[in-house]
Amino acid sequence: MKMRIAQLEDLTYLEHLESLCFPESRRSPRRSLRMSIQSASQIVMICETKPDEGPPQRVGAVILLNYKNSLRIYSLAIDPQFQSQGYGSLILEDVLAHARQHGYRRVSLEADSGNKKLIRFYERFGFEVTDTLPDYYAKGEPAVRMRKELFADDIPQVDERPNVIVVENAKHWPFEIPGTQVVLATTYLSSSRYQNSSLFRVFNLCRSFKPHKFGYYVSLLASARDQRVIPNVTALRDLSSVSLVQSVADDVEEAIQEHLKNVAGREFSLEVYFENTPTPGMSALAKLLAHQFELLLFRVKFVKEERWEIQQVQLLSLPTVIKEHPQDIETNAAKYFQRKRFHRARFKHFHYDLAILINPQEKTPPSCQEALHRMRSAAEKVGFYTEFITKQDYNRICEFDALFIRETTSVDHYTYRFSRRAYAEGLIVMDDPWSILRCSNKMYLYERLSRARVRQPxxxxxxxxxxxxxxxxxxxxxxxxxxxxxxxxxxxxxxxxxxxxxxxxxxxxxxxxxxxxxxFLQTPFDWRIGVLDGSPLYACKYHMARGHWQIYNWSPDDREDFVGDAETLALNQVPAHVLQTAVKGAALIGDGLYGVDLKEHQGKAYVIEINDNPNIDAGVEDAILGDDLYLQLMNSFYNRIERERKSPHFVSFRED
Incomplete structure (x- = not known):
């Protein structure tokens, strides 16, 4: 048996397989199957067997959904004529191997809660039931969610695993350190001694970790073998972009500022060798960074604008470092390998991955830095791994489960392309592309509000x-x-x-x-009602800019009071007709997050405009709800993903 990636030529077969394995109401349509084959966030694999004579025969297929830290089995089907022959087990073993090789931390799936035989089958492979999902397939047809963790969060207090130092050339490691064994990369990759056991701690000191180099394959296969490896493939991938590096370093941000507060100049580099450094006074910071990035030999470059930020993390070549600092390397390595316990960064178990799109250079962004920080904290509490991304991360959209756009949107702007791409890839996205299109055009709003008899000037x-x-x-x-x-x-x-x-x-x-x-309706302020999921979220009075008839005064003068003051009120302090008009207007656009601007004139509420991507700033829109505002936002994302995941999908094969 072999597994291969499905091509568009397999579309007719997949459609036929659906008709053989699932009732009509539960089959994926041809369009959905085509999207699965073409999507960067899904993998469709065909299982084939080679008979004694003739071409390979297709016996089944599996559809996988890629999340940042987890792999989800969306559908698994075996042709009825090949069922009860062990192909289900072989496919599942291949899926688990694929997940380990690519650094996923867990594999999840859903199964019919009434099919005890199928549940026992998955339990034999280490899956555990984590949730019960009522009415999952249809009314009265519940399911269970099952999960298999591939990598534990932490290691035991005392770990007696052998320490294996992997190098490309034995001359690259001239030291004799008790408790270690030096192995060539070629030996580690090919020897059954290292292939068939997870009881090794692997310290990868190869010269290069670029794809297709020995260093990369050592870390990749060590993860596949369930061995503890430094650096692991996740740590290597984290070095691929500045935004990822800074995201990893967020937890030690304040410590960085404290350790570098007396450093003169605007640039600083720190070299770290086995959790230590030759730079005086920086040992504590070196150890902290080594723990955070899970690296052995590396250089961190810092730059300072208002605060110190990490500009780059660069891996160092072992031969070069030994040549320049032989005594430091030997001393630090001896101390490092004498320990019985090695630190591993603790990964929280996040259910989903959220990207927040920002533009650090935007003059008047929809959310200030403090608000973004609170969003991230709320997202983590709800169960999201959260990463701030910029326009350079367009091709990484499919790595996430949800996208929250927090820079000013426009149809002829990359924010719209981000939204459209995210929606096409199956992400939950605010603002969705339809909301951006509808809110950005006043003609559409005018016609839409008029037809619904929503009062407007x-x-x-x-x-x-x-x-x-x-x-x-x-x-x-x-x-x-x-x-x-x-x-x-x-x-x-x-x-x-x-x-x-x-x-x-x-x-x-x-x-x-x-x-x-x-x-023109003359009023001292405009109401701004934030609406989320069809309900009011917050209410503000946006006062006019000083000496001006609008909230914003974009005169050429460089003035600090170009925007008027804002006042936040509890929802029960807002006239009922204002809230009702805002909710009715927002419902004409969609069910996402909107800011509805209204004027109250002679006891009546008039909608001025409806905004996607409304402002949420610390101390303004969150002045009443505080952190609860951000929790409501993130719960909305989470609930939308959960609803999306409950779309029917099925497994069809008999237990072997």
Whole structure:
């Protein structure tokens, strides 16, 4: 038997296999199967057997979903004519081997809770029931979620495993240190002594860890063999980008600032050898960084703007370090290997992985640094591994289960492409692409709100070179002119007479063939109602900028008061008709996170606009709810993923 990756040529076979193994109501449609084959976040594998004569025969298939730390068996099916012949066990063993080789920490699946035979089958492979899922397949058809942990969180207090130092050339390790054995990389990779036992601690000191080099394969296969290895494949992967490195270092951020507070200059490098360093006064920091990154020989480059940040973590070559610091290496290594217990970074068991898209250079981002920090803390409490990403991480979207966009969105901007890609890959995403499209266009909002009879200021669509654009006598002034895709008060003008209106229309028509004219309602503040999952989340009064008629004053002057003050109120302090209008308006866009702007005029609430990606800043929108606001946000993500995971999928084979 062999396993291979499915191709589009297998689509008809997979569709036929579904019809053989599952009832009609539970089959994956052809379109879904095609997406699984083409998706970067899924793996479809075909199981084949080679008969004595003729071409290989396809006997079954498995669909796997990739998450950052876990691999999920979405579907496993064996052709009925090949069932009860051991193929189910062989496929499952292959899936577990694949998970270990690629550094996954666990494998999960769902099984019919009434199929005790199937559950016992998985239990033989070490799976345990972790959850019961009522009405999972359909009403009255529950399932159980099962999980197999591949890597333990911590090691025993005393670990008597042999210490194996792996090098490419025996001359690269000239020291004799009690309690260690030096093994060539070729021997480690090929010898059955190391292939068939997990009772080794492997210290990988090969010269290069690039893909296809010995160092990479040593760490990869050590993980597959359930051996303790430093560095492991996860640690190596963490070095691939600055954002990942900084994410790993977040837990020791304050310690870094403390240790480097007296360092002069704006750049600093620290070399670490076996948890120690030749740099005076930095031994404690070296040990801390070695524990955090799980590396043996490396250099950390720091840069300072307002605070010290890690710019790069670079692996060091053993021969080079020995040549430059032979005494330091021998002393540090001897001390290091005398221990019975080796530190391993404690990984929390996160259920899912959340990416938060930010732009560190954005002048007025939707969330400040403190708010982002609180989001991350709340996400971890809920069960998310959380990573801040930037536009450079576009090709990594499929590594995550959910995407939260926390920089200003626009349809003709990479934020929309991120949202669209995330949605296509099956992630839960806020803001979803449809919300970005709908909220970014005032014409859409005007039509949508009008049809639903949601009160808004009287508005007119003025088209270029039409009578309305030429005859302005029927307008009452002042009046507001808007570009259809205006946001943050940019492309919005208040005009006080026909002459001024004609001047601004000429200007706006150079950009758009349609301009929106809207009745001007004078109020000292706008209501901003945050709506999440169809319910009010927070309520603010956004006051107008000083001496201006809008919240934002984008005049050329570099002024500190370009934005008005904000006041946050408890929801029970907000007039009921304001909340009701906000919720009704947001429901016309979707069920995500929205900021609805309203004016209250003569006892009535008027929707001015509905914003995707609304502001959530520490001390403003969270002033009433505090950390609970962020917990509600993250619970929304978590619940959406759980609902998505409960889409029916099935396993079809008989116990061997």
């Amino acid at each position: 009287r508005s007119w669509l003025i088209c270029k070179e039409t009578p309305e654009a030429l005859n302005l006598d029927h307008f009452e002034f002042p009046i507001v002119l808007k570009l259809p895709d205006s946001c943050f008060s940019v492309g919005v003008f208040k005009v006080n007479d026909k002459s001024e209106m004609r001047e601004k229309l000429d200007l706006l028509f150079k950009t758009s063939e349609v301009v929106i004219a809207q009745e």
